[in-house]
Amino acid sequence: MTITSNPHRTLVVGNWKLHLNTSQASLLLHRLQERIKIYRDIEVVIAPSMLVLQPLSVQIDRRKFRLAAQNAFHKDTGAYTGEVSFAMLQDIVHYAIIGHSERRIYFNESLEMIREKVASAVRNGITPILCVGETKQENRAGETKQVLHDQITTALADLTSTEVKKIVIAYEPVWAISTFGGELAKPDDVQKRMDFIRKQILDLYGKRVADTVRILYGGSVDQDIAGGYLSIEGCDGVLVGGASTNYQKFSGIVDTAYRLRYGGGN
Numbered sequence: 001m002t003i004t005s006n007p008h009r010t011l012v013v014g015n016w017k018l019h020l021n022t023s024q025a026s027l028l029l030h031r032l033q034e035r036i037k038i039y040r041d042i043e044v045v046i047a048p049s050m051l052v053l054q055p056l057s058v059q060i061d062r063r064k065f066r067l068a069a070q071n072a073f074h075k076d077t078g079a080y081t082g083e084v085s086f087a088m089l090q091d092i093v094h095y096a097i098i099g100h101s102e103r104r105i106y107f108n109e110s111l112e113m114i115r116e117k118v119a120s121a122v123r124n125g126i127t128p129i130l131c132v133g134e135t136k137q138e139n140r141a142g143e144t145k146q147v148l149h150d151q152i153t154t155a156l157a158d159l160t161s162t163e164v165k166k167i168v169i170a171y172e173p174v175w176a177i178s179t180f181g182g183e184l185a186k187p188d189d190v191q192k193r194m195d196f197i198r199k200q201i202l203d204l205y206g207k208r209v210a211d212t213v214r215i216l217y218g219g220s221v222d223q224d225i226a227g228g229y230l231s232i233e234g235c236d237g238v239l240v241g242g243a244s245t246n247y248q249k250f251s252g253i254v255d256t257a258y259r260l261r262y263g264g265g266n
């Protein structure tokens with residue numbers, strides 16, 4: 001296939017999941033800010049818990065980092081006890097992770113709900129990082145392409161092609177998430193899935209959109225194996241979970257992204 005990814009900035013996203021209270025989050029950000037420099041071609045994004053987004057937005061060095069929400073509710077306002085909307089987050093975050101497998105599995109998020117969240121994020125000026133990926137069972141049954149196709153087509157259904165252009169898609173095989181020391185996806189296989197995802201975008205929205213959409217890999221990425229994924233043709237970055245709450249590991253991944261971009265050390 002002769003689709004090429006745009007030479008856009010490498011995206012390194014840290015998903016802190018349900019870790020770190022306010023003071024722990026502030027300390028980790030402080031350490032990352034000391035350790036990570038300003039890189040023109042590398043974009044570093046932090047996705048802390050909803051609770052600490054606001055304090056971190058005051059502390060964060062915006063020349064180095066951008067913030068992402070891990071989730072939000074698709075209605076802007078209303079009688080929805082316990083929810084926080086994309087509308088409320090629009091001045092605080094640049095990105096929102098949507099459709100993460102942990103939300104699909106533990107919180108029963110359906111394809112339809114994810115479509116609504118993607119539309120709401122875009123409507124409120126927030127860039128979705130749409131997570132897609134197959135379970136082990138689906139993988140074994142040979143259903144991966146169908147799963148990816150369904151997840152992508154439904155999630156993007158409400159968007160115009162201009163809006164799709166800005167989207168980030170993270171390919172995260174569910175069986176490879178947080179396995180550290182366990183099963184890992186092989187970069188060659190990841191490449192095939194990423195090509196397939198880009199081909200879906202090509203078929204639906206045309207070449208310019210397919211070339212512009214950024215596609216990340218996620219699944220037990222740490223500083224030792226990040227380079228294998230970041231070297232994949234058409235891979236625009238990584239979505240990091242477990243390793244992102246350790247400042248040495250996370251900054252090691254950013255260093256790897258830097259070396260691959262510029263060669264040598266920083």
Ligand code: PGA
Nearest residue numbers: 177178219220221241242
């Ligand atoms: P992991 O998480 O790096 O711990 O596998 C990735 C993710 O869930 O996005």
